[in-house]
Amino acid sequence: MFLKKATLPLLIVFGMGLLAFAQEFVPHPLSGDFREEMTTWFRIIGGFAMFIGAYSLLHLHVTRIRRQMAGWGYSVFVFLGAAAMIVVGLWNDGVGPLADAEEGKTWFDWGYYFIQVPCSATIFSILAFFMASAAFRTFRAKNLAAALLLIAAVIVMLGLVPVSETVSKALFGDRQVFARAKDILMDYPNLAAKRGILLGISLGAISQSLRILFGIERSYLGGGD
Amino acid sequence: MDAPRADMRKLNLTRWVIYLLVGAVVVLFCALPLEQEFEASKDVKAVFNRVDALEPGAHVLLAFDYDPASEAELKPMSRVLLLHCFQKKLIPIVMTHWSNGLTMDKGIIDNAAAEAAKEFGRPFQSGRDYVFLGFRPAGSNLILNMGENLKSAFDKDFYGQPTRAMPALQGVNSLKDIDLAVDFAAGATPQMWIAYGSDRFGFPLGVGTTAVQAPDMIPFVQSNQLVGYLGGLRGAADYEALLAQSYPKAKAYATRGMVAQSATHVLLILLIVGANIRLIVGRLNRKQKGRSHG
Amino acid sequence: MGEPEELSGRKQSAVEMSVLALLVVVFLAVSLARQRHLLAEDPRQSIGIIVAAGLTLVMYSFLYRDNPLFKIAENLYVGVSLGYGAILTWRQALRPDVYDPFFGAPTWSAFSVAALHRTVPIILGILLMTRLSRKHGWLSRYSYALMIGWGAGVSIPIATHSYILQQLNAAVAPFQDAAGNQAASAATFSGPWLWHVALPIFGAVVVMAGTVAVLFYFFFSIEHKRGGSALSKLGIWFLMISFGASFGYTVMARVSLLIGRVQFLLFDWLKLPK
Numbered sequence: 041m042f043l044k045k046a047t048l049p050l051l052i053v054f055g056m057g058l059l060a061f062a063q064e065f066v067p068h069p070l071s072g073d074f075r076e077e078m079t080t081w082f083r084i085i086g087g088f089a090m091f092i093g094a095y096s097l098l099h100l101h102v103t104r105i106r107r108q109m110a111g112w113g114y115s116v117f118v119f120l121g122a123a124a125m126i127v128v129g130l131w132n133d134g135v136g137p138l139a140d141a142e143e144g145k146t147w148f149d150w151g152y153y154f155i156q157v158p159c160s161a162t163i164f165s166i167l168a169f170f171m172a173s174a175a176f177r178t179f180r181a182k183n184l185a186a187a188l189l190l191i192a193a194v195i196v197m198l199g200l201v202p203v204s205e206t207v208s209k210a211l212f213g214d215r216q217v218f219a220r221a222k223d224i225l226m227d228y229p230n231l232a233a234k235r236g237i238l239l240g241i242s243l244g245a246i247s248q249s250l251r252i253l254f255g256i257e258r259s260y261l262g263g264g265d
Numbered sequence: 266m267d268a269p270r271a272d273m274r275k276l277n278l279t280r281w282v283i284y285l286l287v288g289a290v291v292v293l294f295c296a297l298p299l300e301q302e303f304e305a306s307k308d309v310k311a312v313f314n315r316v317d318a319l320e321p322g323a324h325v326l327l328a329f330d331y332d333p334a335s336e337a338e339l340k341p342m343s344r345v346l347l348l349h350c351f352q353k354k355l356i357p358i359v360m361t362h363w364s365n366g367l368t369m370d371k372g373i374i375d376n377a378a379a380e381a382a383k384e385f386g387r388p389f390q391s392g393r394d395y396v397f398l399g400f401r402p403a404g405s406n407l408i409l410n411m412g413e414n415l416k417s418a419f420d421k422d423f424y425g426q427p428t429r430a431m432p433a434l435q436g437v438n439s440l441k442d443i444d445l446a447v448d449f450a451a452g453a454t455p456q457m458w459i460a461y462g463s464d465r466f467g468f469p470l471g472v473g474t475t476a477v478q479a480p481d482m483i484p485f486v487q488s489n490q491l492v493g494y495l496g497g498l499r500g501a502a503d504y505e506a507l508l509a510q511s512y513p514k515a516k517a518y519a520t521r522g523m524v525a526q527s528a529t530h531v532l533l534i535l536l537i538v539g540a541n542i543r544l545i546v547g548r549l550n551r552k553q554k555g556r557s558h559g
Numbered sequence: 560m561g562e563p564e565e566l567s568g569r570k571q572s573a574v575e576m577s578v579l580a581l582l583v584v585v586f587l588a589v590s591l592a593r594q595r596h597l598l599a600e601d602p603r604q605s606i607g608i609i610v611a612a613g614l615t616l617v618m619y620s621f622l623y624r625d626n627p628l629f630k631i632a633e634n635l636y637v638g639v640s641l642g643y644g645a646i647l648t649w650r651q652a653l654r655p656d657v658y659d660p661f662f663g664a665p666t667w668s669a670f671s672v673a674a675l676h677r678t679v680p681i682i683l684g685i686l687l688m689t690r691l692s693r694k695h696g697w698l699s700r701y702s703y704a705l706m707i708g709w710g711a712g713v714s715i716p717i718a719t720h721s722y723i724l725q726q727l728n729a730a731v732a733p734f735q736d737a738a739g740n741q742a743a744s745a746a747t748f749s750g751p752w753l754w755h756v757a758l759p760i761f762g763a764v765v766v767m768a769g770t771v772a773v774l775f776y777f778f779f780s781i782e783h784k785r786g787g788s789a790l791s792k793l794g795i796w797f798l799m800i801s802f803g804a805s806f807g808y809t810v811m812a813r814v815s816l817l818i819g820r821v822q823f824l825l826f827d828w829l830k831l832p833k
Contacts, residue, residue, distance in 0.1 A: 049700040053708035060712025072413055079403070079410035080417065081680040082706055086402030087652030088684030090364075094641055095691055114627075114634045121638025122645070129646030137649065138658075140425050148646065151639055152368045154607035155614065158823070159636035160333040160365075162618035165816035168291075168529075169622055171809070173283045176536045177276075180544050185799045190541065192803025193810075194534055200476075200499050200811050202303035203527035216304065223307070225804055226483055228762055232769025233801030235484045235726055236794070239770070240777050242722035249711040249718075260707050261700050262690065284622055291814070295821045296831060337819025338812065364647040365640065400651045409713070421655055460721035476812035480805050488729030490721065497808065498815035521833075522818040529814045 311493030321354035399423035733763035
């Protein structure tokens with residue numbers, strides 16, 4: 041069937057892309073109206089897109105439980121947590137999903153503040169330990185490039201903290217020596233490298249967009265014809 | 266068979282010693298009531314001066330684009346910028362691209378409004394003194410939507426109040442009407458705000474980012490696409506120090522955290538330098554042994 | 560050979576379980592002792608702080624090794640985040656954009672406007688979700704085609720302007736500024752000339768050379784020989800300095816996150832004076 045083939049979607053991509061490109065250069069009010077309409081459309085579609093991620097995650101854990109894979113028991117807690125939050129969220133302290141409860145005091149907020157926030161914040165804070173251990177064990181100035189990396193890291197680490205002002209005053213009589221060294225490092229060699237990377241990535245992104253518009257890149261269509 | 270096991274034990278011991286050292290230093294210096302003086306960086310001063318120069322009634326868009334994982338770095342800067350806005354009688358308009366941070370954002374605004382009410386002697390009311398628009402999906406399209414018609418992008422605020430006739434949004438129909446925007450970002454939203462927002466609609470933009478992203482902002486500051494940036498906890502502490510000149514209680518979480526930050530950085534520098542000195546000494550010894558045998 | 564190892568493993572397990580039981584008892588005792596006032600005033604808040612502290616410490620137990628308590632906490636967190644995201648999507652996206660315009664329309668005219676502007680995107684949103692079906696997944700291509708086409712088309716001029724042209728302009732601007740300062744400056748070979756002309760030009764040359772070198776390093780279409788090799792090496796040096804700077808900032812970031820959690824444990828859980 042023609043509708044199942046990739047031809048029409050590819051034509052839509054090209055046509056939509058051309059319109060999107062053109063409206064950037066058309067000052068007519070109709071162009072602005074078109075842009076506003078499209079952005080409203082994609083805002084609404086975006087709301088539905090969030091459920092795809094949720095479904096994929098739940099499907100993964102259902103499969104784990106069904107096949108009784110290693111560690112399947114832990115997947116039960118995913119469903120427990122999700123079900124609890126959805127139930128209290130919809131119940132909404134008695135007012136239901138179509139009204140607004142007094143914010144900050146519901147069980148839904150409790151679950152957010154005392155389960156989600158601490159877990160989320162703590163998981164990333166563990167990296168501080170791993171980073172310290174890895175830095176001690178692997179950060180060696182074995183060649184010029186590694187030495188440059190190490191020296192830059194030490195200058196920035198020192199320049200970022202207030203104690204460097206005390207040390208700087210003691211050594212040089214000026215509180216801002218390390219901070220200025222850090223600023224010079226950031227504003228010149230770091231700027232050069234970041235700008236080079238930014239330009240390279242942007243050129244790559246533009247070429248990828250062109251490949252999508254011309255139908256060379258089709259991975260977003262999914263499998264099949 | 267014993268040599269690899271002995272190596273693993275040595276590795277684990279080293280790992281454990283470092284974990285305990287880092288943990289002990291952070292806990293100790295967080296618990297001790299120490300203070301440090303420091304000077305704010307030029308990039309933080311740029312953002313501060315920009316906010317400070319605004320007239321009462323000016324609209325400042327604050328995008329809280331982060332979730333609880335980055336709370337420790339971005340929450341202090343969000344709080345202190347809100348306090349600055351309340352102190353100067355500016356009207357902060359808060360929104361977010363990250364749904365996972367929404368309830369946290371509400372808590373930050375409520376706490377800042379309560380603190381400001383207590384300190385500045387007047388109540389701060391949603392819809393009149395500030396607006397919390399909440400979250401909408403669709404990233405860059407949302408910015409484009411807001412740039413054309415902000416009240417259509419957010420026809421109601423977080424509390425369900427219509428934005429069309431809201432007093433706090435009088436005179437603000439799109440992003441072109443705001444006086445300053447600041448994006449607090451844990452992801453790639455600064456680049457999005459620059460390209461789809463400030464470059465396009467012409468409003469000045471500052472950012473507050475996690476320290477990981479701070480170096481990436483430098484090209485945009487140098488090109489004047491950003492007025493300045495707050496980088497990580499140090500950026501938040503700098504802003505607290507600047508605001509503390511007129512409102513001493515501004516100094517809170519970030520300033521307190523800088524003592525532990527200093528101590529931990531010094532520890533890590535000593536560890537890294539010590540390990541490298543050991544490497545250099547080892548190499549010199551091997552060279553000498555080689556010469557004496559040769 | 561296997562038996563002594565097995566016994567030693569079982570012994571270690573028994574020791575670990577005993578230590579864990581002791582730690583749980585200590586945690587509960589400390590929590591009740593430090594939170595007793597708040598427990599009386601606001602039990603929900605206090606129990607929440609105890610649960611949050613417990614989850615924080617369980618997460619940190621991963622530093623010892625991966626363990627069942629950590630796995631439970633991790634999966635619970637995933638589930639709670641999922642549930643939170645789903646409810647927020649309803650409250651902040653679907654209810655104001657899909658439900659209220661139709662079912663909460665105050666007048667027939669408002670309903671007509673909603674039908675005119677929102678019917679097509681709602682249908683496209685529903686079609687988007689067919690991606691999950693193997694049989695009907697082809698329907699989602701139309702929604703994706705519209706979104707991807709729009710995104711690609713809009714991003715080309717925007718990225719070209721903001722990320723390329725503006726950055727190139729900024730790379731050249733210091734030379735223009737220095738030239739302007741030179742023309743304006745009456746002094747030569749003196750302080751003002753040095754600060755306003757020579758140093759900015761030197762800095763701009765360094766940045767320009769570094770940018771070109773870094774771009775050249777990533778250009779793999781030609782072999783980096785002779786002069787190209789030297790330029791590529793210069794690019795690597797600039798990149799190493801940049802990575803070192805990024806590492807320094809990353810250290811601050813990670814330590815800040817740890818400081819945040821420690822502040823919670825010390826001041827909110829243990830109620831130490833601030």
